[in-house]
Amino acid sequence: MKKKVAFVCVHNSCRSQMAEGWAKKLGSHVLEVYSAGTEAYPELKPGAVKVMEEAGVDMSGQYPKLLTEIPQELDILITMGCNVVCPFVPNNHSEDWGLDDPSGGPIEGFRETRDLIKAKVEDLIHKVEKGEI
Template sequence: MKYKVAFVCIGNSCRSQIAEGFAKEYGNDLFEVYSAGTNPADRVKPNAVKAMEEVGIDISDQYPKLLEDIPAELDILITMGCGVECPYIPCKMREDWGLDDPVGKPIEVFRETRSTIEEKVKKLIEKVREGDI
């Protein structure tokens, strides 16, 4: 059985897309991975794509999605800390990662955000493997 996990923020153009990329890369055997935004942007930010390319993960085919585009019930819901008011989405586990949005900032900030998200995704995978959800 795979756990349905979704990463949600406002624009679904950077943080949630990076998290989706890492979760697919590291937790492919464990997760069905989704991401969405409450007010999706028109595309994934080029610096997010570039930052992920630097670590060998291609998210260039990902695109911003609406909450309606993800399953209505999830096992895990992760919000990115953007003050987003998510409508109620039934889930077994919910976390807010409290991450600042790097959009509009230099590539170095995207890299820092990428590293933070990578660690958080790895910890999430560890929690799930240990049965902590």
């Protein structure tokens, strides 16, 4: 059975969306993937979409969602480094990845964040496959 995972940050427009994209591309065999934010935001950050496209990940079907739009019970909750009180959704395992938001910075910052998130998603998938989570 797939594990329900949600990647959560404030606006659900950049880091959590990149994590959703990677998890869907790399881990759909073991993960049911969601992402959400604590505050409404109108669109994905163009820099996030651009750098994910560079890596072969299509995020065109993704959009910012609020916590109320995802399942309210999860197997895994990943917060991205909120800089505020991180949200809580009932879960069996949670981690805070503490990633800086590249929004407003140069495109290279988005690329660095994309690659960090990919490595963390790969590690998460590996732990789920091994039954550690």
